Amino acid sequence: MDDFxxxxxxxxxxxxxxxxxxxxxxxxxxxxxxxxxxxxxxxKEKTYKRILFIFWVxxxxxxxxxxxxxxxxxxxxxxxxxxxxxFPFSICSMIYYFVPIILFVNKDKHPKIVDAAxxxxxxxxxxxxxxxxxxxxxxxxxxIFINIQSLIHxxxxxxxxxYIYAWNRKNIRIETVYRSLIAFAITAGIAIIINVAxxxxxxxxxFINPTRITxxxxxxxxxxxxxxxxxxxxxxxLIAFVTLGTYYFETWIYKLISNKNNKTK
Numbered sequence: 001m002d003d004f005x006x007x008x009x010x011x012x013x014x015x016x017x018x019x020x021x022x023x024x025x026x027x028x029x030x031x032x033x034x035x036x037x038x039x040x041x042x043x044k045e046k047t048y049k050r051i052l053f054i055f056w057v058x059x060x061x062x063x064x065x066x067x068x069x070x071x072x073x074x075x076x077x078x079x080x081x082x083x084x085x086x087f088p089f090s091i092c093s094m095i096y097y098f099v100p101i102i103l104f105v106n107k108d109k110h111p112k113i114v115d116a117a118x119x120x121x122x123x124x125x126x127x128x129x130x131x132x133x134x135x136x137x138x139x140x141x142x143x144i145f146i147n148i149q150s151l152i153h154x155x156x157x158x159x160x161x162x163y164i165y166a167w168n169r170k171n172i173r174i175e176t177v178y179r180s181l182i183a184f185a186i187t188a189g190i191a192i193i194i195n196v197a198x199x200x201x202x203x204x205x206x207f208i209n210p211t212r213i214t215x216x217x218x219x220x221x222x223x224x225x226x227x228x229x230x231x232x233x234x235x236x237x238l239i240a241f242v243t244l245g246t247y248y249f250e251t252w253i254y255k256l257i258s259n260k261n262n263k264t265k
Contacts, residue, residue: 005072008065014142021147022136029133029155036159037166048167049103055156056099062149063088063096069145084198089205091128094120094187095157102164112179118172119180121157122165123246124239129157169254177247181240188236208232 015021040051071082088096101117132138132154139150165172191206199211207214210228214220223231 005068005078006074008069008145009072009074010144011142012144012147014140015136015147016140017134017136022151025148025151025155026133029151029158032155032159033162037163040163041166041169043167051163052099052160053103055160056096056103059095059153059156062152063093066146066149069143084194084201085203087194087205089187089191089194091124091187091206092132092154092157095125095153095160097187098125098183099160115171115176116179116183118164118168119176119243119247120183122161122168122172122250123177123180123243124184125157126161126165127242127246129154129161133158165250165254172247172251174247177243181243184239184243185236208235 012021036051040047043051067082067086067088070086071080073079073081098117098120102114102121105114105117107114133151136151139154140147188206188208192208192210194205195203195209196211202212203209204212204214207216207219210232213223214231219231219235222234
């Protein structure tokens with residue numbers, strides 16, 4: 001077992017932005033972002049949910065291995081030590097929690113809850129995943145498995161987010177944005193509670209720990225100079241604008257494609 005875990009902790013030179021490793025991982029992400037929505041945008045609900053479930057299971061399995069690797073320390077002797085900082089409750093980890101809502105919550109009985117999860121995935125999660133896929137320095141390390149898992153994870157946010165929008169495109173409204181922001185506010189509130197509960201450990205879930213200066217480059221300057229309340233307000237405002245902007249961009253793309261298809265008929 002120790003040898004297997006040591007194998008999973010095999011090292012490589014940390015890949016930079018647009019390195020060969022970055023490009024190799026981007027190719028399938030870009031391809032699937034087009035192929036799955038194109039061929040399955042009008043699939044039956046059972047197929048739609050099956051595709052989401054496959055992605056979710058793969059990501060959960062990879063996350064479990066990641067957590068094991070983070071907790072296992074190879075040496076003489078080998079030992080286990082888990083840090084709460086590695087617990088998957090970041091903005092990008094929300095795919096683990098919101099996809100099951102889409103899969104298993106009855107949308108006829110709880111339409112607003114499912115709509116909020118849909119909005120979170122195809123606006124907030126998609127955008128955050130896209131940013132990380134472009135600027136990989138945020139997640140890259142010198143461990144091969146962690147690098148592969150990170151790009152598969154964030155790439156899946158993009159693929160799943162686009163597909164969820166494509167399949168739900170006729171039912172997504174501006175209210176979906178508002179509900180997704182409410183869902184974000186709830187999860188951000190939970191993140192603050194976790195951050196404070198484990199003080200003085202530096203846990204910065206959602207980058208909104210009120211007890212420490214954030215490690216976001218620009219955010220750290222704002223929080224240090226203007227204080228936490230201003231930093232938090234600006235960050236939440238930015239999230240709201242990003243969510244709204246992503247909604248309008250996706251809606252524009254959908255209308256553009258729809259008009260083009262109508263003209264060719």
